[in-house]
Amino acid sequence: MSYQALYRVWRPQRFSEVVGQQLVVTTLKNAIITNQISHAYLFAGPRGTGKTSAAKIFAKAVNCHHKQDGEPCNQCATCTAITNGQLADVIEIDAASNNGVEQIRDIRDKVKYAPTEADYKVYIIDEVHMLSTGAFNALLKTLEEPPANVIFILATTEPHKIPLTIISRVQRFDFHRISAQDAFNRMKEILDSKQLEYEEKALWVIANAAEGGMRDALSILDQVLSFSKNRVELADALLVTGSVTKQLLKEYFLQVAGGESAAALATMGKVLAQGKDGQRFIEDLIAFIRDVLLYQESPALVTVAATGLSEDDFAQLAQAASAHRLYSMIDTLNEVQEEMRFTTHPDVYLEVLTVRLSQLKASAADPVVAKLQEEVAQLQQQVTQLQQRPAVVQPAPAPAGPNPAPRRTAAKPAGNHGSFRLNLKAVYQVLDHATRADLTKLQDLWGDALSLLDNAQTSLLSLSKPVAASPDGVVISYGSGFLLEKAAGGNLTESLAKALEQVSGSARTVAVVPTERWPKIRQDFLTARGYPKKESSAPSPTPQSAAPAQPKPAADPLVAAAEQLFGADGVTVEDN
Ligand SMILES: [Zn+2]
Numbered sequence: 001m002s003y004q005a006l007y008r009v010w011r012p013q014r015f016s017e018v019v020g021q022q023l024v025v026t027t028l029k030n031a032i033i034t035n036q037i038s039h040a041y042l043f044a045g046p047r048g049t050g051k052t053s054a055a056k057i058f059a060k061a062v063n064c065h066h067k068q069d070g071e072p073c074n075q076c077a078t079c080t081a082i083t084n085g086q087l088a089d090v091i092e093i094d095a096a097s098n099n100g101v102e103q104i105r106d107i108r109d110k111v112k113y114a115p116t117e118a119d120y121k122v123y124i125i126d127e128v129h130m131l132s133t134g135a136f137n138a139l140l141k142t143l144e145e146p147p148a149n150v151i152f153i154l155a156t157t158e159p160h161k162i163p164l165t166i167i168s169r170v171q172r173f174d175f176h177r178i179s180a181q182d183a184f185n186r187m188k189e190i191l192d193s194k195q196l197e198y199e200e201k202a203l204w205v206i207a208n209a210a211e212g213g214m215r216d217a218l219s220i221l222d223q224v225l226s227f228s229k230n231r232v233e234l235a236d237a238l239l240v241t242g243s244v245t246k247q248l249l250k251e252y253f254l255q256v257a258g259g260e261s262a263a264a265l266a267t268m269g270k271v272l273a274q275g276k277d278g279q280r281f282i283e284d285l286i287a288f289i290r291d292v293l294l295y296q297e298s299p300a301l302v303t304v305a306a307t308g309l310s311e312d313d314f315a316q317l318a319q320a321a322s323a324h325r326l327y328s329m330i331d332t333l334n335e336v337q338e339e340m341r342f343t344t345h346p347d348v349y350l351e352v353l354t355v356r357l358s359q360l361k362a363s364a365a366d367p368v369v370a371k372l373q374e375e376v377a378q379l380q381q382q383v384t385q386l387q388q389r390p391a392v393v394q395p396a397p398a399p400a401g402p403n404p405a406p407r408r409t410a411a412k413p414a415g416n417h418g419s420f421r422l423n424l425k426a427v428y429q430v431l432d433h434a435t436r437a438d439l440t441k442l443q444d445l446w447g448d449a450l451s452l453l454d455n456a457q458t459s460l461l462s463l464s465k466p467v468a469a470s471p472d473g474v475v476i477s478y479g480s481g482f483l484l485e486k487a488a489g490g491n492l493t494e495s496l497a498k499a500l501e502q503v504s505g506s507a508r509t510v511a512v513v514p515t516e517r518w519p520k521i522r523q524d525f526l527t528a529r530g531y532p533k534k535e536s537s538a539p540s541p542t543p544q545s546a547a548p549a550q551p552k553p554a555a556d557p558l559v560a561a562a563e564q565l566f567g568a569d570g571v572t573v574e575d576n
Pocket of ligand 1: 074
C-alpha cells in the first residue's frame with residue numbers, strides 16, 4: 001500500500017476544517033446558506049493557506065443537495081465526485097502550466113454550455129496571476145458577460161499582478177498566513193488521531209518553520225515522521241526544518257550588532273545560498289529582531305520553543321543591542337524592503353543594508369565609520385549603475401542571468417545629473433529612423449498599451465509619453481528623474497515593450513529620456529545629423545510656460561525637419 005502525504009489525507013473537506021481562515025469561511029458559508037452566490041471570486045493569500053481547498057469545498061457546497069448549514073455532505077455522488085476530481089462540471093486549471101490564451105479561449109467557448117451533471121459549473125483557476133495578458137483579456141470578456149450557473153474561483157499568491165479590470169469584477173477574499181498556534185493545534189490533532197507520539201517542542205519548531213503555510217507544516221511533519229520512525233522528536237524536527245537558518249540569522253544579527261560588516265556579509269551569503277530570496281531574508285530578519293525586542297521587554301512575551309532558538313541564545317541576543325538600536329534596525333529593514341520591490345538586483349541592496357545595519361551603532365568619532373560610509377557610498381553607486389542598465393531593453397529579452405555586481409569600484413559618484421544615465425546611442429538609433437507616422441501611431445496606441453500594464457506600472461508611467469518613434473523603436477519621455485530611476489530599476493521598460501508590441505503588432509526597442517532633457521537631445525540630434533544649427537540653441541532651463549513659444553517660419557529647415565520627425569506640437573518646445 002502506498003503512503004499518502006498527510007496534507008492530502010488531511011485536506012479539509014468542510015469549511016469548518018479550513019485552518020485559520022475564520023472570516024473567509026464564515027462569509028462563504030453564509031453566501032451559500034442565503035443563496036447569494038457571486039459568479040466570480042478571487043481567493044488571494046500565501047501558499048498553503050487553504051485557497052484551493054476552500055474553492056473545492058465551495059464547489060461542493062453549491063452543488064450538494066444534502067448540504068447542512070452551508071457545509072457539503074461529502075457523502076452524495078456529487079460531493080464524492082468533486083472530492084475525487086471526477087466531476088466534469090468542476091474544472092480545475094493550473095494557470096502556471098496553462099498560461100496560454102488558448103486555454104482561456106477554450107473556457108470562453110465551453111462556458112456557455114450548461115452544466116451537465118451538477119447545478120453549477122465551477123472553474124477553479126489556480127495561480128491565476130500567471131496568465132498572459134492576452135489570456136486575462138479573454139477571461140475578462142467572460143467575466144463581463146457571465147453565463148448563468150457558472151462560477152469562477154480565481155486563486156493567487158500574487159494578487160497585485162492581476163489586472164484591476166479583473167479585480168473589479170470579482171468578490172475578493174484574503175487568506176492569511178496561518179499562525180504557529182493554529183498549525184501547532186492542527187498537527188497535534190492529526191497526530192493524536194493517528195495515535196503517534198510527539199514532543200511538543202518539535203511541533204513548535206515545525207509550526208514556526210512552515211511560516212504560515214498549513215500545507216508546508218504537514219509536509220515537514222511528514223518528513224520528520226519518516227525520519228524518526230513515527231515519533232516526532234525535537235532533534236529531528238530541528239534537522240529537517242533546517243533551523244540552521246535561525247542559527248545563521250542569529251550569527252548575522254550579532255555581527256551587524258557588533259559592527260562587523262565584513263563577517264555579516266559573509267553570513268548573509270550563507271543564508272542566501274540556502275535558497276532564501278532577498279525579500280524573505282529581510283522578512284525573517286524583521287521577525288527575528290521583533291522577537292529579540294519582545295524578549296528584552298519581558299522573556300515571557302516570547303515562546304522561545306517556537307523560535308528554533310534556546311533561552312541562552314535569547315539571553316545573548318537581548319544583550320547585543322539596545323531597544324533603541326533594534327527599532328532603528330527595523331526601520332532600516334522596512335526602508336530597504338520597500339526600495340527592493342523595484343529592483344532586479346536585490347543582492348546589491350542587501351549588501352548596502354548589511355553595511356547600514358552594521359553602521360547604526362558606531363559613533364561618529366569612530367575611525368571605522370569613515371571607511372564604512374565610503375563603502376556605503378560605493379555600494380549605493382553600484383545600485384545606481386545597475387538601475388541604469390536596463391534603460392534600453394529588447395522587447396523579447398533573454399532572462400536576466402546572475403549578473404554579479406562589480407565589487408568595490410573606486411569611482412567617485414557621478415556629478416549632479418541625478419542618478420539616471422542617458423543611453424544616447426539607443427535614443428539616436430530610434431531617431432535615425434524616426435517618422436512622424438510611427439510616432440502618431442504609437443501616440444494613438446499609448447492608452448491601450450498602458451491598460452495592459454498593472455496598476456503600479458501605470459502610475460509610474462502617468463507622466464510619460466512617446467516622443468519619437470521608428471518602425472522598430474520608440475523614445476519615451478519620463479516626467480521626472482525619480483520615476484525614471486524607479487522604472488529603470490524594475491522591469492517596467494520590459495513590460496512596456498511587450499505591451500507596445502501587443503497593441504502595435506510589431507516589436508520595438510524602448511529608449512527612455514527625462515522629459516526636461518528631451519528638447520536639448522532632439523536639437524543635438526538634428527545638429528549632429530547636419531541640420532542647420534540655430535543661433536540660440538543653448539539648452540535653456542526655462543520651463544515651457546515661462547514665455548509663449550514663437551512659431552518659427554515653416555521655411556526654417558530645422559523646424560521642418562523636426563516637424564517631419566516629431567510632429568508640429570513637439571517643435572514649439574525647443575523655441576526659446
Ligand atoms: Zn453532498
